[in-house]
Amino acid sequence: MRTRFPVAAMLGLLTAAPLAAQADLQDVEMAHVAVTASAIDIRYAHLALALSEDAAVREFAETMIRDHGAVNGQVAALARRLNVQARDNAFSRKLLADAARVVDELSRLRGAAFDRRYIENELAYHRTVNGVVADAFIPNIENAEVKKAFEGALVVFRGHERHAARLAAASAATGR
Amino acid sequence: MTPRRALVAVVLAGAGAIACRPVASHRTVDLRNLAFQPALVTVALGDTITWVNLDVVPHTASATDSTWDSGAIAGAGVFTRVADRRGSFSYACRYHPDMTGRLVVR
Numbered sequence: 001m002r003t004r005f006p007v008a009a010m011l012g013l014l015t016a017a018p019l020a021a022q023a024d025l026q027d028v029e030m031a032h033v034a035v036t037a038s039a040i041d042i043r044y045a046h047l048a049l050a051l052s053e054d055a056a057v058r059e060f061a062e063t064m065i066r067d068h069g070a071v072n073g074q075v076a077a078l079a080r081r082l083n084v085q086a087r088d089n090a091f092s093r094k095l096l097a098d099a100a101r102v103v104d105e106l107s108r109l110r111g112a113a114f115d116r117r118y119i120e121n122e123l124a125y126h127r128t129v130n131g132v133v134a135d136a137f138i139p140n141i142e143n144a145e146v147k148k149a150f151e152g153a154l155v156v157f158r159g160h161e162r163h164a165a166r167l168a169a170a171s172a173a174t175g176r
Numbered sequence: 177m178t179p180r181r182a183l184v185a186v187v188l189a190g191a192g193a194i195a196c197r198p199v200a201s202h203r204t205v206d207l208r209n210l211a212f213q214p215a216l217v218t219v220a221l222g223d224t225i226t227w228v229n230l231d232v233v234p235h236t237a238s239a240t241d242s243t244w245d246s247g248a249i250a251g252a253g254v255f256t257r258v259a260d261r262r263g264s265f266s267y268a269c270r271y272h273p274d275m276t277g278r279l280v281v282r
Contacts, residue, residue, distance in 0.1 A: 063271045067233040074232045159210040
């Protein structure tokens with residue numbers, strides 16, 4: 001059975017690009033989106049560890065690698081137990097395309113300019129993906145175990161959003 | 177006092193001491209949904225506290241005054257320590273700044 005929800009609206013959240021079509025996503029496709037979103041954030045974090053010298057930014061990046069890696073490990077274990085495979089889809093591909101642009105932008109920055117943009121992006125990224133997971137994914141997931149895993153991950157990712165917001169506020173306060 | 181009576185007195189005194197000594201107890205703090213639950217724990221000196229990580233992601237239980245630190249507690253992992261100082265001690269997860277707790281040792 002398929003779950004229907006407006007992917008076009010979610011993509012609009014990310015890029016403001018209006019898409020005409022609506023798509024159907026199954027649990028395995030939503031799982032692929034979640035794994036992709038986490039992998040992207042890990043990629044951003046590795047870039048931060050390579051380019052930032054700010055202790056708070058580096059600690060945040062290390063937490064992103066640790067937490068998103070753990071969540072993706074949980075998804076992989078769950079997929080093995082359910083004998084299913086996360087399935088690639090248009091939303092995942094859109095996330096990856098957007099991420100490539102962000103990585104390109106971030107990799108050209110250095111020092112405080114990098115730190116500021118990295119944290120801004122982390123805040124916006126978590127806010128957007130958390131909204132999609134809460135409002136579009138979780139209400140439509142059919143498998144109870146998958147739903148529970150998403151609910152647990154959402155708690156963690158909302159913590160990341162608050163953490164990023166705190167760093168962004170500190171950056172604004174110090175003008176860095 | 178005969179040696180036999182003295183021995184009985186010593187045994188009874190020892191038994192009384194054992195009976196009066198408070199038994200150390202054990203408390204558990206869950207690390208769940210990015211929070212220490214309960215956030216406030218009150219124990220007696222010598223009690224044991226075990227932190228149990230019920231989240232998927234790693235956490236730490238780290239004293240704010242840096243006197244003790246669990247290190248990374250993986251998902252489903254535990255950390256145990258004995259309350260060895262009286263006082264009120266704040267602690268936090270080094271990875272997730274929202275996670276704070278307090279340990280009161282009486």
